[in-house]
Amino acid sequence: MLASVLIIVFSVVLFAYWFRYSCILLLRNSAAPATSPVDARFHFIQVQQGLKNDLELDPLHKSLQHDYQILAYLLQHAAGLELASFEDRILVLDYKVMQAWYRLTRTAAPTQARRALVEMSEVLGILVHRIGEQAGVHNEA
Numbered sequence: 287m288l289a290s291v292l293i294i295v296f297s298v299v300l301f302a303y304w305f306r307y308s309c310i311l312l313l314r315n316s317a318a319p320a321t322s323p324v325d326a327r328f329h330f331i332q333v334q335q336g337l338k339n340d341l342e343l344d345p346l347h348k349s350l351q352h353d354y355q356i357l358a359y360l361l362q363h364a365a366g367l368e369l370a371s372f373e374d375r376i377l378v379l380d381y382k383v384m385q386a387w388y389r390l391t392r393t394a395a396p397t398q399a400r401r402a403l404v405e406m407s408e409v410l411g412i413l414v415h416r417i418g419e420q421a422g423v424h425n426e427a
Contacts, residue, residue, distance in 0.1 A: 305376075305379075305380075305383075308376055309376060309377070309380040309405075312373055312376060312377055312380075312412075313377075313405065313408050313409070313412070316373070316377075316412045327353075327356055328353050328356065328357075328410070328414055329349040329350075329352065329353055330349075330350060330353050330407040330410040330411050330414070331407075331411070332349065333346045333349050333350055333353075333403065333407045334404070334407045334408075334411075337400060337403055337404055337407070343388075343392060343396065343399055343400060343403060344392070346403055347388060347392075347403060347406075350403065350406050350407060350410060351385075353410050353414075354381065354410060357410065357413060357414060357417065360417060361417070364421070366420065366421075367417055367420050367421060368420075369413065369416065369417075374413065374416065377409045377412060377413060378409075378413070380405070380409055381406055381409045381410070381413075384402040384403075384405045384406045384409070385402070385406060387399075387402045388402040388403060388406070
């Protein structure tokens with residue numbers, strides 16, 4: 287009985303470690319180019335700047351939630367747009383995990399909450415960039 291519990295706990299810990307490590311690698315390797323065009327309806331770039339300027343966290347979180355809702359709407363209703371790759375699904379799950387982490391830490395540990403918002407904005411930036419590529423939006427520089 288004890289061995290089974292230890293195996294389950296150890297497996298959960300290893301899975302959490304793998305998930306965080308995979309998310310960090312995806313964020314490092316999949317960073318959207320700074321020159322890529324972004325629709326004006328998305329505010330994640332302003333949120334990133336606000337996080338650097340130490341603005342209040344709740345309005346920034348609200349902006350990210352709005353961006354996520356727009357992205358989800360586009361994915362559900364636009365023909366040919368999807369996040370079908372395994373990496374994209376991990377990023378979406380990472381966004382949701384960081385959202386839960388933000389809610390848990392926003393009052394007790396504001397530094398951790400700020401880091402969660404930074405990661406959420408990076409995830410949205412990558413996903414919006416990938417959707418833009420699928421839709422055929424190209425930079426005209």
